[in-house]
Amino acid sequence: MLAARLVGDRAGDWDRAGRLPVDVVRALNTAGLLAPQIPTGYGGAGWSSLDSGEFTAKVGSLCSSLRSVMTSQAMAAWTIERLADRAQARSLLPRLAATDTAAVAFSEPQAGSDLSAMTTTVTMTGDTLRLDGHKVWVTAADHADLLLVFARLGDQGAVVVVPRATPGVRVHRRADPLGCRAAGHADVWFDAVRLPTSSLLGAGGQSLSLLVTTALSYGRMSVAWGCVGILRACLTAAVAHAGSRHQFGRPLAQHQLVARHLADLWAAEQVATRVCEHASRCWDTGSPEVVTATVLAKYVSAGHATRAAADAVQILASAGAVDGHPVARAYRDAKLMEIIEGSTEMCQLMLADHAVNRR
Ligand code: FAD
Incomplete structure (x- = not known):
């Protein structure tokens, strides 16, 4: 897979350096993968929300910085697709599908x-x-x-x-x-x-709040899938470590309190995946539920990723308490997912409003 090849084991180095290599971003863009939902009629890959989401999770499991850049690119493309006139869409979308970054x-x-x-x-x-x-x-x-x-x-x-x-x-x-x-x-x-x-x-x-909601809806979906990626990276690292590291004469995974962390991590990954799949299906079928399903996906996935990344660091302990280690990065990256594209509190207010007014 191109993204896995491009990232390899370098995400920790990029994190410490504070920069992504320009050639990596350009290579993903040239392959049409920085915003794969751009319709084929505009030179994009035309992926569904579900396929694009799974890909976003894959990139999110490798490198949240690169996934963030994908989110921005795809959110820009979606905003143009929704708001631009025909001439603007024809001029801008093919550029975002292959060459320019946004x-x-x-x-x-x-x-x-x-x-x-x-x-x-x-x-x-x-x-x-x-x-x-x-x-x-x-x-x-x-x-x-x-x-x-x-x-x-x-x-x-x-x-x-x-x-x-x-x-x-x-x-x-x-x-x-x-x-x-x-x-x-x-x-x-x-x-x-x-x-x-x-x-x-x-x-x-147009109404400012309508414009903002249009762009943020895409951003929330993308961030939610990115959180699924963080959860998968944490689960992989935690399972590997808990199976191979022995304390008190047995693998960590056989100590019940560690096993509970592993259960919570797996459950978190499963729950986040299901809410994201539901939101993407709403997106792909044009369901009127899409706005609430997307806020729910972002809220649930970001909260789970934040707690699960802390669990993963706990399981790895000193082995994961190193700058640049995947679980250490996940711990810092996941927390930001509770702040961006509508903070946890903003999502709670929107979900509470839905709960109260849907009857
Ligand atoms: P504030 O709005 O000051 O909120 C502070 C705290 O109070 C939060 O916990 C918030 O949830 C809570 N709060 C605020 N109001 C209420 C309320 N009514 N009820 C309950 N709680 C409330 N911006 C962009 O424009 N483009 C980007 O690409 C972008 N990327 C970002 C990437 C990162 C890593 C970060 C950290 C931020 C990014 N932002 C971006 C900014 C981001 O959108 C804002 O940080 C976010 O909207 C929160 O705003 P704030 O930080 O000013 O917090």
């Missing part, structure tokens, strides 16, 4: 969970746009060719596609994130950035 910028210093507090603005004069604002923590922005920027257009919302090399765009890499350290997180400033009006996806002027 990042998606919502968050600002004062707009994290509450994206309605966003202050980045786009204004239109004749056939020119002007973009001003400051985005933070944008995954892949350190190397991406294109930035999808969420902004205010009058009292509505808009998404603008900005080539990173445009004058007035300043990118500053985030130093030493807790996890997914090689995913190219960066803060980005837009100072009087001038762009053609064709950079505005669709006609612009």
